[in-house]
Amino acid sequence: MGKTKVSGSAKNVTDKLETKLVESAVGGDIDSFGKLCNRYYSSMVAIAYSVLGDHHLAEDAAQEAFARALVNVKNLRGKGKFAPWVAQICRNAAKDMGSGKSRQVISGDFSQQPDRQSDDMDGEAVRQAISKLPVVERELIVLRYYNNLSYERMAGVLGISRAAINGRLYRARRKMAEHLRRNGFPEVQL
Amino acid sequence: MSQQDDRKSLDELIWRAIGRKELSFDFDKWKREHKEKIQQFESQTKQDASSFCVRIDVWRQIMKSRITRAAAVAAIILVAALSVVYLDELVRPAYGVDQTIEANHSVRYIHVKDTDASHDEPKEFWIECDAFGRIKNARWHIPGWDSPEDGPKIGVWKENRVQVWLRKKNMLFIAGDKTAAEKMLKLVEDSDPRLAVERLRNREAQGEVKIQIDEPDSKAEPIVVTATYLPESSSANKREVLLVDRATKLVRAVEFYQLKDGVYEYRGVLECLDYNQVIDPNMFILDEVPNNVTRLDQIGQEVGLVQGEVSDEEIAAEVVRRFFEALIAEDYAQAGKLLEGMPGDKMQQGFGHIKFLRIISIGPAAPHPNAKTGGLVVPCTVEIEKDGVVSQWRLDKLGVRQVFNQPGRWTIFGGI
Numbered sequence: 149m150g151k152t153k154v155s156g157s158a159k160n161v162t163d164k165l166e167t168k169l170v171e172s173a174v175g176g177d178i179d180s181f182g183k184l185c186n187r188y189y190s191s192m193v194a195i196a197y198s199v200l201g202d203h204h205l206a207e208d209a210a211q212e213a214f215a216r217a218l219v220n221v222k223n224l225r226g227k228g229k230f231a232p233w234v235a236q237i238c239r240n241a242a243k244d245m246g247s248g249k250s251r252q253v254i255s256g257d258f259s260q261q262p263d264r265q266s267d268d269m270d271g272e273a274v275r276q277a278i279s280k281l282p283v284v285e286r287e288l289i290v291l292r293y294y295n296n297l298s299y300e301r302m303a304g305v306l307g308i309s310r311a312a313i314n315g316r317l318y319r320a321r322r323k324m325a326e327h328l329r330r331n332g333f334p335e336v337q338l
Numbered sequence: 339m340s341q342q343d344d345r346k347s348l349d350e351l352i353w354r355a356i357g358r359k360e361l362s363f364d365f366d367k368w369k370r371e372h373k374e375k376i377q378q379f380e381s382q383t384k385q386d387a388s389s390f391c392v393r394i395d396v397w398r399q400i401m402k403s404r405i406t407r408a409a410a411v412a413a414i415i416l417v418a419a420l421s422v423v424y425l426d427e428l429v430r431p432a433y434g435v436d437q438t439i440e441a442n443h444s445v446r447y448i449h450v451k452d453t454d455a456s457h458d459e460p461k462e463f464w465i466e467c468d469a470f471g472r473i474k475n476a477r478w479h480i481p482g483w484d485s486p487e488d489g490p491k492i493g494v495w496k497e498n499r500v501q502v503w504l505r506k507k508n509m510l511f512i513a514g515d516k517t518a519a520e521k522m523l524k525l526v527e528d529s530d531p532r533l534a535v536e537r538l539r540n541r542e543a544q545g546e547v548k549i550q551i552d553e554p555d556s557k558a559e560p561i562v563v564t565a566t567y568l569p570e571s572s573s574a575n576k577r578e579v580l581l582v583d584r585a586t587k588l589v590r591a592v593e594f595y596q597l598k599d600g601v602y603e604y605r606g607v608l609e610c611l612d613y614n615q616v617i618d619p620n621m622f623i624l625d626e627v628p629n630n631v632t633r634l635d636q637i638g639q640e641v642g643l644v645q646g647e648v649s650d651e652e653i654a655a656e657v658v659r660r661f662f663e664a665l666i667a668e669d670y671a672q673a674g675k676l677l678e679g680m681p682g683d684k685m686q687q688g689f690g691h692i693k694f695l696r697i698i699s700i701g702p703a704a705p706h707p708n709a710k711t712g713g714l715v716v717p718c719t720v721e722i723e724k725d726g727v728v729s730q731w732r733l734d735k736l737g738v739r740q741v742f743n744q745p746g747r748w749t750i751f752g753g754i
Binding site for chain 1: 603
């Protein structure tokens with residue numbers, strides 16, 4: 149059978165560009181930092197959403213995370229670790245926001261959606277199933293479905309292997325299906 | 339809850355529940371809202387710049403000297419020359435599976451984790467090989483989900499002798515026959531990533547699998563070998579993805595996929611955690627077994643009943659008949675031989691308080707619901723007397739299979 153040699157793949161080109169952006173940002177170039185933020189904004193909002201369960205708050209948390217990252221970017225060790233590093237800052241920012249007294253929204257309480265646009269019974273059941281997941285699995289589900297991130301992209305954001313993502317997503321979806329079934333939902337196709 | 343007749347896709351439900359369009363980041367607006375942080379960042383940059391200027395000045399001082407300038411130029415030329423040599427080395431032949439097979443010959447120790455997508459706890463194996471690459475010693479940990487009736491198992495294979503401890507039942511199987519050892523080893527070999535590559539090559543040669551190799555330019559990325567089994571293969575609808583280390587050509591992981599509704603679904607992964615990290619010889623000694631374990635030593639005694647010319651169903655039913663006849667006769671040693679070689683005193687401890695009166699019915703035998711056992715189930719009913727009360731005892735899940743180290747001999751293994 150033939151061999152397929154892949155050279156200059158899009159992923160490698162993107163990784164090299166990102167490394168250059170990180171180097172520039174560490175060197176003091178604010179615009180390079182802005183490009184990195186633009187690249188990972190959706191992912192960070194998704195991570196914050198998995199904690200807060202509120203879209204607007206999630207965007208606030210992601211932007212706060214970038215602000216915190218900016219003043220600490222010179223401490224970043226490993227130019228390939230930018231995304232996982234910002235992701236952790238974002239989780240912390242979301243938790244800080246979620247524990248703030250000014251908001252009543254419970255972290256990760258997806259069933260209490262103040263901005264839910266329609267009386268969507270199915271959606272409520274699914275969001276409740278998501279809220280029952282362990283934190284790590286909930287974050288994976290939201291990352292995957294919030295912005296339709298690829299597995300490769302998720303691996304880059306979280307700093308874990310594709311194999312780990314595969315296994316955790318599979319288990320998370322099984323748990324959700326089981327939760328929906330136990331709560332009277334028609335059997336879903338995994 | 340909405341009443342739907344059709345099965346829904348979970349993917350579709352989740353997307354509808356939480357999916358959002360791509361968000362856009364307004365960097366200018368963000369800068370306006372975080373001026374303080376911007377200023378802090380810029381002042382940090384100025385501090386770094388001033389220290390950098392100091393380094394530049396030092397460099398200029400150095401380069402004023404003729405001697406150091408000549409040395410610097412020589413260094414640059416040398417680096418350039420080395421770069422040419424290095425670039426030549428980068429032009430290597432494309433990867434081929436044979437390179438991994440060859441690299442496997444250098445493996446003496448391996449530690450493997452086998453994770454099923456449906457379960458959190460993986461199977462784990464430690465293997466020591468001889469100079470010819472054959473398994474010399476092995477240890478394995480099998481979690482309880484693999485065989486709920488047996489529970490978790492820890493096994494070691496050393497010098498052609500197998501010991502398997504069933505923690506839940508506190509039983510220790512000991513088998514020394516080469517055949518038994520090989521059967522136990524098959525479990526280990528099925529999880530040996532070295533053999534995964536050889537199996538793939540053999541099956542490709544037989545036209546059963548299509549292999550695609552992706553070799554990224556970055557040395558940090560593994561080589562990806564995708565093996566898709568063809569529809570006519572006995573493994574149709576399966577796919578294996580091997581991640582091969584660029585430097586060593588050894589397999590880092592094997593991912594398993596199953597085709598379902600046109601999509602290859604992830605089923606599990608075999609991960610090679612360590613290659614050639616010397617494994618402590620004590621790993622291959624089963625010393626965690628408690629003193630009160632029930633030892634089923636199948637080396638020094640004949641276990642089970644010889645099948646002869648009769649069918650599997652017939653011998654299974656006969657084993658059950660002889661077993662209860664022995665219990666009726668209170669011949670616990672004989673009954674124990676038909677129950678994996680359980681010692682007679684243990685049999686008496688377990689069954690001595692029951693008086694077996696007669697056999698009411700046996701069979702018919704049927705394939706065991708757990709196909710992994712490779713055995714049969716023989717439903718039966720016996721009349722017993724316990725605490726002065728006569729009753730019938732119905733056993734629906736009495737399992738019978740061939741003895742591990744004694745092919746052609748059959749024994750009861752569970753369900754009682």
